[in-house]
Amino acid sequence: MRAVQVVGYHRNLELTEVPVPEPAGPWDVIVKIGGAGVCRTDLHILEGQWADKSGVELPYTIGHENAGWVHAVGSAVTNVAEGDKVILHPLVTCGLCRACRSGDDVHCESSAFPGIDTNGGYAEYLRTSARSVVRIDDSLEPADVAALADAGLTAYHAAAKAARRLTPRDRVVVIGAGGLGHIGIQVLKALTPAELIVVDRNPDAVKLAVSIGADHGVVAEGDHVDDVLALTGGHGAEVVVDFVGEGGATAEGVRMLRRAGDYHVVGYGEDVVVPTIDIISTEINIVGNLVGSYNDLCDLMVLAARGAVRLHTAKYALDDFQTAIDDLDGGRVRGRAILIP
Incomplete structure (x- = not known):
């Protein structure tokens, strides 16, 4: 599959071919990406601001605002099924620590952050967790709501x-x-x-x-x-x-x-x-204020389905990732830029 990766700090992103991810554990969910938000944090990543904090090994796929369709699930997943339309909470959380048990999962003691410290959604497919996927209303499309996963x-x-x-x-x-x-x-x-x-x-x-x-x-x-x-x-x-x-x-x-x-x-x-x-x-x-919890995302998607929250977007093909990055950096994006594979 195509994936846009960080290959070095203070360098441009590169489009490459990588294997399609598969479920590696019982709670894994593979999502076919329908839209990936381009965030100012992505610019900071390229500037090296997150290098020490994330500890990520290069190269890796960037992109932490993602929505799409369920492509495959692990053996224990029951909350979503193949074909479901979903938005992804940006963190993959453990569900067992005190923060997760309290519903404050953004402060999970053992989390992964696709697009920050592991492979993200500037790609055709992404591996996440059953704890991170929220089914969205039929009236909503992944490319229209993807940036609600983090910015929203x-x-x-x-x-x-x-x-x-x-x-x-x-x-x-x-x-x-x-x-x-x-x-x-x-x-x-x-x-x-x-x-x-x-x-x-x-x-x-x-x-x-x-x-x-x-x-x-x-x-x-x-x-x-x-x-x-x-x-x-x-x-x-x-x-x-x-x-x-x-x-x-x-x-x-x-x-x-x-x-x-x-x-x-x-x-x-x-x-x-x-x-x-x-x-x-x-x-x-x-x-x-940090990013919101899984429950916050569920509440936000209800507002989106009601039409109370609408995301203003500028959409780009995945192959045009550099144009999207340049437009964001140059202040030419009104609302949020979205990459569509």
Whole structure:
């Protein structure tokens, strides 16, 4: 089968032929890939940022946002069958550790991460686990939802956590309306009655945010913190969800926050620098967000089937992987780029 592999850091990916994976254990599931999301993390992998953390041996197949059809299953698999349409939770988890038993499987003590530390989905087939596959509604197509497996799941996880404290009297600010942000906006509109303010440097991204449910769109042109404060009566928002996390967004996000508010960090790239006396005197909370759990993915797919969450995509043939990578790196992708074998 065709597979796009990392052959060296600071080098371009290469398309090659590798054997089709087969079930090696009773819980294995082989998925015929219908769509694989192209994520900014993939760029970081090529830059070598994940080399030490993942410990992966090169070459290997990249791609951690995957959906498709069940091709083959191990002897113990009963939750899916050949031909089922599925989306894949990005982790292969053990099911036995404390985190898995608690439903917090993203913190599994013995997990594998296809596309990060083992072979992923920039290919025609992928091996995963019965614990990782979620059957999707007949109305959904793998290529249309593949990026919900990570980008969407991360956005859902953060938005769902934020929504727990929001009431109709509250305001929530979303920083960044790109690949993750445009999903988070839709999830927040589905889960909370709070007033939603979206901030982005790109006027077109702000227009998109308003079209999918934002109550206010603010273009980050220099006065955007003051604009947000004006929209919140000078107090700031009860919740800020930052999908950017770099370029000064963290300092601005804290400034947009109301006393006793929650600042959710999703995007990353710079430090959050807040004097401890300010954290104490205003009693703000700084909340980290990783990818969501299997149950989060199940909930997200229900919203997708209802039409409450729609992924904006740009689709590329698998052979055009380099164009997709270049477009993402150059800021030319609106929503998420998807590779289709």
